Amino acid sequence: MLLLKRFILLVVLALVSCATTTDPLTGEKVYTLLPTEEEVKLGREYIPQSIAQGEGLYPDGEAQEYLRQLGDRIAVHTPRRLPYRFYLLNSSAYNAFAIPGGGIFVTRGLLNLMEKESELVGVLAHELGHVNARHHARYLEKVVGVALLLQIASLVIADDKSTTDDVILQVAAIGAGLLTLKFSRDQEREADRLAVRFAVDSGYDPYALVGVFQKLKRAYKNTPPEWLSTHPLPDSRIKEVRSLIDSKGVPANLTQDSPAFYRIKERLKAHEGAYKAYEEGKKLLSKDRKEEALSKFLEAARLYDRFQMAYVFSASVLADLGRFEEALGYANRAVDLDPELLWTRFTKGYVLFRLGRYEESVRELEYAKRLVKAYADTYYYLGRDYEALGDFRKARENFETAIKLAGGKESWLVDARHRYNRYKRF
Ligand SMILES: [Zn+2]
Numbered sequence: 001m002l003l004l005k006r007f008i009l010l011v012v013l014a015l016v017s018c019a020t021t022t023d024p025l026t027g028e029k030v031y032t033l034l035p036t037e038e039e040v041k042l043g044r045e046y047i048p049q050s051i052a053q054g055e056g057l058y059p060d061g062e063a064q065e066y067l068r069q070l071g072d073r074i075a076v077h078t079p080r081r082l083p084y085r086f087y088l089l090n091s092s093a094y095n096a097f098a099i100p101g102g103g104i105f106v107t108r109g110l111l112n113l114m115e116k117e118s119e120l121v122g123v124l125a126h127e128l129g130h131v132n133a134r135h136h137a138r139y140l141e142k143v144v145g146v147a148l149l150l151q152i153a154s155l156v157i158a159d160d161k162s163t164t165d166d167v168i169l170q171v172a173a174i175g176a177g178l179l180t181l182k183f184s185r186d187q188e189r190e191a192d193r194l195a196v197r198f199a200v201d202s203g204y205d206p207y208a209l210v211g212v213f214q215k216l217k218r219a220y221k222n223t224p225p226e227w228l229s230t231h232p233l234p235d236s237r238i239k240e241v242r243s244l245i246d247s248k249g250v251p252a253n254l255t256q257d258s259p260a261f262y263r264i265k266e267r268l269k270a271h272e273g274a275y276k277a278y279e280e281g282k283k284l285l286s287k288d289r290k291e292e293a294l295s296k297f298l299e300a301a302r303l304y305d306r307f308q309m310a311y312v313f314s315a316s317v318l319a320d321l322g323r324f325e326e327a328l329g330y331a332n333r334a335v336d337l338d339p340e341l342l343w344t345r346f347t348k349g350y351v352l353f354r355l356g357r358y359e360e361s362v363r364e365l366e367y368a369k370r371l372v373k374a375y376a377d378t379y380y381y382l383g384r385d386y387e388a389l390g391d392f393r394k395a396r397e398n399f400e401t402a403i404k405l406a407g408g409k410e411s412w413l414v415d416a417r418h419r420y421n422r423y424k425r426f
Pocket of ligand 1: 126130183188191230231
């Protein structure tokens with residue numbers, strides 16, 4: 001019975017996805033389909049990584065809930081049945097993106113830029129357009145291949161013991177490709193077309209999407225929005241969306257706004273000072289002005305006591321300054337605030353390592369590794385922990401993975417090679 005249900009579900013999903021898998025250029029059906037169930041599994045693997053790259057989740061439950069509800073209201077009008085999940089990221093960059101399987105992310109910076117709820121709906125509907133047209137999945141099918149994807153999907157959800165270095169490296173490579181995936185003009189056109197449809201079907205004014213484009217173009221003069229680096233936006237695209245909406249005709253009485261949107265905007269505004277201090281801290285840190293950076297991060301944490309990344313940076317700079325006990329206090333608070341974030345777990349693990357509390361450090365770093373498999377630093381410090389604990393086989397394994405994952409600029413890379421050679425025979 002269960003098997004039959006599963007079979008029917010697969011057939012239904014296959015039919016749903018087949019409807020949108022015709023290649024817009026050639027008109028041909030795509031035969032190598034990644035089953036939706038596997039796409040969802042694989043996509044789940046990249047949720048913690050996407051959140052880590054977006055500097056964590058925005059630490060306000062009400063804002064997250066607002067985005068989730070708004071996203072769900074649009075998602076029900078889309079043809080692909082997926083477990084859609086919407087996340088408000090902490091980053092001040094102007095960005096929104098989707099990953100395979102239905103994960104959709106919007107940054108605090110982009111939400112700040114939006115002036116009407118219908119604009120935010122335009123952004124979400126556009127990302128839902130990419131997901132419904134299977135643009136991410138098609139990229140994976142083409143670049144990675146379905147057989148390998150299926151294998152990886154089954155391995156990454158199995159226990160950690162079966163994840164070999166090969167799988168970890170594949171996961172890393174796929175993640176890097178996915179999170180910088182640049183869409184073609186045709187794919188953008190298709191996502192825009194679907195966005196207009198989804199917005200209207202959910203009762204929102206689709207012209208707001210044009211407003212979003214114009215705002216992003218204007219913002220470009222100061223800081224190039226990240227959104228534009230993955231979603232090309234030539235002037236012709238703005239014209240096309242406008243004339244598409246004109247030609248369709250828009251029903252009267254579409255929604256522009258809601259009181260909830262303004263309430264959330266107000267909540268974001270209340271923490272502006274904390275975010276300003278935080279950004280200044282990051283700038284100072286990039287110039288290696290650690291003491292000044294620290295005071296900015298501490299200020300940010302004081303101004304917004306749930307701001308997990310302010311605690312993460314405070315802990316990390318304190319550790320750099322050799323003030324490990326103080327660093328641990330901030331790292332503990334960061335983990336309490338956001339236990340599912342790579343940066344809180346990693347930073348606590350790192351500080352515990354520096355304090356010589358190796359077993360506790362291993363616990364945090366193993367947790368960090370389960371969250372994001374492709375972060376090289378975790379493996380290096382795990383190697384150091386296991387080495388200190390006398391487990392040279394595990395030390396060697398972790399140094400080896402760290403070296404394979406390293407991008408080349410890591411300060412510990414030479415040391416990792418040295419230690420790896422020392423424990424080669426274990
Ligand atoms: Zn796009």
